Amino acid sequence: MPDGLTPEDVRCTNISTVVTALTTAALPRHRVRATRDSGRRTRSALLDAAAELFGEHGLAGVSLAGIAARADAFPSQVTYYFGSKEALFVEAASREVLHLASRVEAAGSRARSHAAYARALTRVALGSPAMLAFAEAMLLARHRPELSPLVTRTLDRLHAEGARAVRARCREMGWPLRGSGEDVARHFWAAVLGLVLERAASGESFDARAAQAAILATLGIDHAPARTASRRT
Amino acid sequence: MPDGLTPEDVRCTNISTVVTALTTAALPRHRVRATRDSGRRTRSALLDAAAELFGEHGLAGVSLAGIAARADAFPSQVTYYFGSKEALFVEAASREVLHLASRVEAAGSRARSHAAYARALTRVALGSPAMLAFAEAMLLARHRPELSPLVTRTLDRLHAEGARAVRARCREMGWPLRGSGEDVARHFWAAVLGLVLERAASGESFDARAAQAAILATLGIDHAPARTASRRT
Numbered sequence: 001m002p003d004g005l006t007p008e009d010v011r012c013t014n015i016s017t018v019v020t021a022l023t024t025a026a027l028p029r030h031r032v033r034a035t036r037d038s039g040r041r042t043r044s045a046l047l048d049a050a051a052e053l054f055g056e057h058g059l060a061g062v063s064l065a066g067i068a069a070r071a072d073a074f075p076s077q078v079t080y081y082f083g084s085k086e087a088l089f090v091e092a093a094s095r096e097v098l099h100l101a102s103r104v105e106a107a108g109s110r111a112r113s114h115a116a117y118a119r120a121l122t123r124v125a126l127g128s129p130a131m132l133a134f135a136e137a138m139l140l141a142r143h144r145p146e147l148s149p150l151v152t153r154t155l156d157r158l159h160a161e162g163a164r165a166v167r168a169r170c171r172e173m174g175w176p177l178r179g180s181g182e183d184v185a186r187h188f189w190a191a192v193l194g195l196v197l198e199r200a201a202s203g204e205s206f207d208a209r210a211a212q213a214a215i216l217a218t219l220g221i222d223h224a225p226a227r228t229a230s231r232r233t
Numbered sequence: 234m235p236d237g238l239t240p241e242d243v244r245c246t247n248i249s250t251v252v253t254a255l256t257t258a259a260l261p262r263h264r265v266r267a268t269r270d271s272g273r274r275t276r277s278a279l280l281d282a283a284a285e286l287f288g289e290h291g292l293a294g295v296s297l298a299g300i301a302a303r304a305d306a307f308p309s310q311v312t313y314y315f316g317s318k319e320a321l322f323v324e325a326a327s328r329e330v331l332h333l334a335s336r337v338e339a340a341g342s343r344a345r346s347h348a349a350y351a352r353a354l355t356r357v358a359l360g361s362p363a364m365l366a367f368a369e370a371m372l373l374a375r376h377r378p379e380l381s382p383l384v385t386r387t388l389d390r391l392h393a394e395g396a397r398a399v400r401a402r403c404r405e406m407g408w409p410l411r412g413s414g415e416d417v418a419r420h421f422w423a424a425v426l427g428l429v430l431e432r433a434a435s436g437e438s439f440d441a442r443a444a445q446a447a448i449l450a451t452l453g454i455d456h457a458p459a460r461t462a463s464r465r466t
Contacts, residue, residue, distance in 0.1 A: 058376055136372055138434035142365075143291055151434040179450060186440075187447035190427030197426060201371035201384040207419075214420035217412060217451070 043081045045071040050092040055129055059089050059136060086140055090147045093137040094154040096130040101158055103128070105165045114175040118219035122212050125192045132196045159185045166219075178220035187218040276314045278304040283325040288362055292322050292369060319373055323380045326370040327387040329363040334391055336361070338398045347408040351452035355445050358425045365429045392418045399452075411453035420451040 049070035053062045064085050068075045082088040107124045111117035125131065134154070141147040162185030170177045177184060191214055199206040282304035286295045297318050301308045315321040340357045344350035358364065367387070374380040395418030403410045410417060424447055432439040 060376075132375075135368065135430055138430045139369055139372065142433040143293075145436075148434060148436055152436075152438050155431055155435060179446065183443060183446050183450070186443050187424065187450055190424045190431065190444075190447055191420065193427030193430060194423030194425070197368055197371045197430075198388055198423065200375040201381060202388060203378075203381055203385075205385050210416060210419050211423075213412065213416050214423055214451075217416070217420055218447075 039081075042071070042073055042077055046073055046078055046081060046088065047092050047095060050088050051096055054089055054092060054133060059086070059140075083146075086144060087147055089133075090137040090140060090150055093130070093133040094150055097134040097154060098157060098161075100125065100128045100130040101161055105161070108165065108169055114170075114173070115216075115221050117169065117173075117175070118216045118221040119212075121188070121219065122215040125188075126195065126199075126208075126211065126215065131189075131192050132200050135193055135197055158189055162186075162188065176220055184218065184220075188215065191215050191218050272314075275304070275306055275310055279306055279311055279314060279321065280325050280328060283321050284329055287322055287325060287366060292319070292373070316379075319377060320380060322366075323370040323373060323383055326363070326366040327383055330367040330387060331390060331394075333358065333361045333363040334394055338394070341398065341402055347403075347406070348449075348454050350402065350406075350408070351449045351454040352445075354421070354452065355448040358421075359428065359432075359441075359444065359448065364422075364425055365433050368426055368430055388422075391422055395419075395421060409453055417451065417453075421448065424448050424451050 046067060050062075050067050053067055053070060062085070064075045064078045067085075067088070068078055078085070078088060082091060104121050104124045107120040108117050111120045137147070138151055141151040159182060163181035166177065166184050166188075167181035169175070179187070195211040195214060199208075199211070279300060283295075283300050286300055286303060295318070297308045297311045300318075300321070301311055311318070311321060315324060337354050337357045340353040341350050344353045367384075370380070371384055374384040392415060396414035399410065399417050399421075400414035402408070412420070428444045428447060432441075432444070
């Protein structure tokens, strides 16, 4: 393995990391580290800028040059690190949806009753724009096979981490789990995905109460309005 | 009300119907009818052609001229009847998803057990490309407010007809209904929507068994694989 290329880099499926490591393999060790660290910072700054701009203007409303300018980088660095605007969009959307999953889990870990747990997960998941951007990434991946593996990996992680979290929390608190952790997690995120799309398309006429009821049901809570929840748990 | 303009036309929110009726109001009655019938046929042929072509090539891969050619019409007739390619896409996708809902209901009406009912609904809903096209229409409507009312009306109809169908069938057969008909229908279609998106993005790695379990759960059937279904109902 060339100097400067760690097993982590080899496992990492993002080819630019491997390319950076391979091309810096002939440099002295301290310069390799500096180059790699700088590359990671640029990459991360580009992802941050992309997430902000895509969130504000959508995929079509953002240019590579605009993302580079916001990240204090060159447009050529976007194509170097990500390949295309669409690939950057999918990577930013995947990162954001996994961040959302962490926030959903954190909100659930503070709830003291099963109904409060389900409501916290639902509130945080529906409150974020991340799933809608991820829906757009999924539609994009359909016609761009090279973008599909990242979307699939993100979905797998979303389901696996959701399954682990819901199993652990329900076991810890003695709450019933309807189905396996995997099925509950997959069902929860599919419902969130469908409902954020409905909300995006319907705007003001979206029925938030009914949407909440649909998601609560995936977590085994049928029709638990806030005021009666304490009696049901 | 001008001659040739029926209350149905006035209620109809598609402005081109009203425009056709108003502009033909001065013609003799038999010519009005011929013009209107011919307009409806052209409109319907354009929708059929659009549904086929969009299904084969996606929104971006189809031109107005291509749709017009397939329907034996002029490109200007597409803009006359629908306004834009995107509006035609949303109308075709809305029509297809309501057709899908009818097929789902018909499949359910032949099932003799609750588990078979849930499996029939799930199989037909996940087997069709209509919901994926409708997901694209929903994302389109987000940035095109003029397209949003049709998407919202389609969703309302999907939920209302689903609620009526599931309530009637469960009452007729004495099957339990988890939640109100409205919630079950909304929940079912949201899960279908989320899962067809996942399948589109994941391709071959999509876990069809887990997806089916997620949808079955919306209909109150937890983990009913085909081979044990008869014992559970």
